[in-house]
Amino acid sequence: MFKKILRPKDKKKERDSKEEKNSVALYLLQEKFERDEIDFEKMVRIPSGIDPREWIATHTLGLFHNINQLYDAISEVCTHCRNMNGPEKRRFTWTDDRGKAIKYSAPQHCAMVFSYCQDKLSDTTLFPTKFGLDFPDDFIDQVQVIIFHLWTVICHIYQNHWTDVQNLKLKNQLNLIFLHFFNFAKEHAVVPLEELLLLEPLFRVLTCQN
Numbered sequence: 001m002f003k004k005i006l007r008p009k010d011k012k013k014e015r016d017s018k019e020e021k022n023s024v025a026l027y028l029l030q031e032k033f034e035r036d037e038i039d040f041e042k043m044v045r046i047p048s049g050i051d052p053r054e055w056i057a058t059h060t061l062g063l064f065h066n067i068n069q070l071y072d073a074i075s076e077v078c079t080h081c082r083n084m085n086g087p088e089k090r091r092f093t094w095t096d097d098r099g100k101a102i103k104y105s106a107p108q109h110c111a112m113v114f115s116y117c118q119d120k121l122s123d124t125t126l127f128p129t130k131f132g133l134d135f136p137d138d139f140i141d142q143v144q145v146i147i148f149h150l151w152t153v154i155c156h157i158y159q160n161h162w163t164d165v166q167n168l169k170l171k172n173q174l175n176l177i178f179l180h181f182f183n184f185a186k187e188h189a190v191v192p193l194e195e196l197l198l199l200e201p202l203f204r205v206l207t208c209q210n
Contacts, residue, residue: 025087025158025162025201025202026162027158027162028201028205030205032205032206032208038176040179040180040182040183041187043180043183044180044184053135053139054135056139056143056190057127057139059184060121060143060146060147061121062180063150063177064114064117064150066173066177067150067181068114068117070170070173070174071114071157073168074157074161074164074168074170075110077161077164078106078110078160081106081107081156081160082106083106084104084105084106084152085156085159086152086155086156086158086198087155087158087159087198087199088198090155090198091103092109092152092156106156109152113150113152116146116149117146117149117150126139140190143190144191147190148191150181151181151185151195154177154178154199155198155199157174158174158178175206178199178202178206182196182199
């Protein structure tokens with residue numbers, strides 16, 4: 001019986017397939033994260049007497065600034081990332097004004113994320129800054145879009161730049177941002193569950209829920 005002869009490209013594909021099957025994401029090899037007793041579940045829960053939209057706006061703004069600053073710190077090592085990929089072989093795309101999904105490189109995608117979010121967060125009709133002004137009816141819908149875009153950046157950093165984050169000694173900052181984001185997204189349902197599942201194993205590792 002003849003054995004199948006593999007061409008060089010086939011051998012590489014087979015080798016890569018085996019490595020992917022047997023590999024474990026490096027960010028999952030952490031120990032439980034020491035959070036200095038930060039109760040993230042309590043931190044994102046709306047206090048009594050507070051306008052829910054005001055609370056959600058405050059957390060959205062804080063997450064944007066933290067994720068933006070973190071990505072800025074690793075942006076130089078991201079310049080060669082051709083794809084905006086995340087865990088589970090996920091490839092994120094950008095949807096244009098006509099609803100067309102476009103595949104950009106990671107630096108291009110992230111630049112568009114931060115530009116889009118900055119424009120939205122600076123829009124005083126969406127995020128009122130003066131007393132007496134109300135939030136628009138579609139406020140939550142727009143926040144969901146902002147938060148999802150920021151989520152793609154977090155996913156890409158963990159998937160592609162975990163070693164870079166460690167080398168830059170930013171591991172704790174990234175994990176803090178992630179735990180804040182994950183608890184906030186779950187509590188207020190601003191990210192679809194199927195998206196959160198991409199990094200749900202990391203959440204279990206960091207909170208010792210395995």
